[in-house]
Amino acid sequence: MRRDVFNAISDPTRRSILMSLTTEPKNVNTLADSFSMTRQAVSLHVKYLQECGVITIKKVGRERYCKLEAQELAQVADWLEPFRDLWNSRLDRLDNLLDELQGKSKPKSKSK
Template sequence: MRRDVYQAIADPTRRQILMSLTGERKKVNALAAQFDMTRQAVSLHVKFLQECGVISIEQEGRERYCCLEAQKLSEVADWLEPFRTLWNKRLDRLDNLLDELQGKNKKR
């Protein structure tokens, strides 16, 4: 089965794992300690994220470190860009309307 970045971010636990890795790489055990689930369950999420290409695993001795592969997430940012543009235009119109209404209130 082909896995992609959208499947990676579809699950709240996987999103939390990704957020946790934004600051630094972490051991799988350290990630597991952040969740109220078994280490095995977290390991399955980690494996899924690796298959999606959004994290990589570095083996150092007996330890496995998870590293965020943020460039893969740019696919989501690219997909969201038209929506960001749409919302920015709508918010700009709302700003203009509020400025206009405040101007009318000051004249009274």
């Protein structure tokens, strides 16, 4: 089964792991301390995230450090872009309506 970035973000625990890696790489034990689940359960989520390509794991001695691969998450931003444009358009129309209802009109340029 091919896993992708959308599989990675579909689970709240995996999203939390990704958020915790935004500041710096962390070892699996440190990640596990943040959750009320076993280290083995967190390790399974980490493996899943690695299979999705959104994190890499580097062994340093006996520790495994997880690093966020943020460029992979750009796929989500790209997919959301049409929706962002849609919502920006709707919010602009709402802003104009609210200005109109409050009696505020946008200043018109004076022509000489």
